[in-house]
Amino acid sequence: MIENNGVVLVLSGPSGAGKSSLINKISDDIGAYYFSISTTTRPMREGEEEGVHYHFVSKEEFIKDIEGDNFLEHAVVHGNYYGTSLKPVRKALAEGKLVIFDIDVQGNMAIKNRLGDITTSVFITPPTLSELEKRLLDRSTDSKEVIEGRIKMAKREIQRTAEYDFLVINDDIDLAASVLRQIAKTARLKIPHDVINDFVQRWEDVD
Amino acid sequence: MIENNGVVLVLSGPSGAGKSSLINKISDDIGAYYFSISTTTRPMREGEEEGVHYHFVSKEEFIKDIEGDNFLEHAVVHGNYYGTSLKPVRKALAEGKLVIFDIDVQGNMAIKNRLGDITTSVFITPPTLSELEKRLLDRSTDSKEVIEGRIKMAKREIQRTAEYDFLVINDDIDLAASVLRQIAKTARLKIPHDVINDFVQRWEDVD
Numbered sequence: 026m027i028e029n030n031g032v033v034l035v036l037s038g039p040s041g042a043g044k045s046s047l048i049n050k051i052s053d054d055i056g057a058y059y060f061s062i063s064t065t066t067r068p069m070r071e072g073e074e075e076g077v078h079y080h081f082v083s084k085e086e087f088i089k090d091i092e093g094d095n096f097l098e099h100a101v102v103h104g105n106y107y108g109t110s111l112k113p114v115r116k117a118l119a120e121g122k123l124v125i126f127d128i129d130v131q132g133n134m135a136i137k138n139r140l141g142d143i144t145t146s147v148f149i150t151p152p153t154l155s156e157l158e159k160r161l162l163d164r165s166t167d168s169k170e171v172i173e174g175r176i177k178m179a180k181r182e183i184q185r186t187a188e189y190d191f192l193v194i195n196d197d198i199d200l201a202a203s204v205l206r207q208i209a210k211t212a213r214l215k216i217p218h219d220v221i222n223d224f225v226q227r228w229e230d231v232d
Numbered sequence: 233m234i235e236n237n238g239v240v241l242v243l244s245g246p247s248g249a250g251k252s253s254l255i256n257k258i259s260d261d262i263g264a265y266y267f268s269i270s271t272t273t274r275p276m277r278e279g280e281e282e283g284v285h286y287h288f289v290s291k292e293e294f295i296k297d298i299e300g301d302n303f304l305e306h307a308v309v310h311g312n313y314y315g316t317s318l319k320p321v322r323k324a325l326a327e328g329k330l331v332i333f334d335i336d337v338q339g340n341m342a343i344k345n346r347l348g349d350i351t352t353s354v355f356i357t358p359p360t361l362s363e364l365e366k367r368l369l370d371r372s373t374d375s376k377e378v379i380e381g382r383i384k385m386a387k388r389e390i391q392r393t394a395e396y397d398f399l400v401i402n403d404d405i406d407l408a409a410s411v412l413r414q415i416a417k418t419a420r421l422k423i424p425h426d427v428i429n430d431f432v433q434r435w436e437d438v439d
Contacts, residue, residue: 142394150435152435153434153435153436154435154436180436183432183435184432186428186431186432187349187425187428187429190422191421191422191423192423192428192431194431204421207417207418207421208418208421210414210418211414211415211417211418214398214411214414214415215397215398216398216399218394221393221394221399222394224393224399224401225390225391225393227360228357228359228360228361228390229360229361229387
């Protein structure tokens, strides 16, 4: 068969859907993976680590990478740049890793456009809106305003579930994890179009 | 979670790629499935069975189904109609079955257009053209002309491998079967868009 290529797994869904818990549950079974994190020009804060909380880069580097079309998306907040850089993604893909994105519906479309041939996308959601509200209140890490914002966003995003390859309803976490594990393993079998083209080229030549 | 829905698995690839052997190897593990067969108006021949070799229907029935847009594709050969009817497919889907199509690249595109939300497509190929030639000669069921036709067709079809969700190179049959089994199990997790829409509708209502 063809060598293991890097592939992409996109996870979207409301904050409170349980994406992080699900990844933790399946991480031992899915092989080498890279969890995509944002890149920023803002200074590192106490307790933060390069490559854990963000990739920290200089403004010059960030702008050069925008010009080099290395960002899936980027924005400026309070004078600092934030974005999803393709550079660490490409590195992880070259190492044959499963690259996991926790990204919104816009981000999913951007990834589909750039890396569609090796991407599998999953929308993860709590079973009902009231269950989502309950979970957000229970974990009590967010202010009332933040929770309201998250719920508004969830109502908008769930309308676009059909843009994903799979919908996983996180009601029973063990069941949801087994479904996601199955999807992630199959996501590994995607072959990049350039590798397919090489194979097709060689196909008629080899004797 | 959501009830088990019927889903579609498309298998394409040259005659001699080993599709039938692969399906036989995985059939016990993939649950209830329906293998799509063609519908025809030609008379049943000795030894043929309805629902095994073809679905045999009257000309009137066939034409009514063309008008009802029930055919993925159809053609007339020597005055007899042949086609891929969606009627038995819809019945099998309603029963929650995995519907398997052994169909060419045109057929794959037709299925994508009609049933794309629940379809997973796989192109299966021998590792090289010379291996394909060897297999076709070895099984010696076809005339030289037929084999030449199959090889010509294979050269054309392999160029369109990238239109499929997965490429499976059937070199070691056990390895290829385990890959296909994995893909078929994940194919089961696809949810039809109308079921997703119902879920999204209900999502905000349930308390």
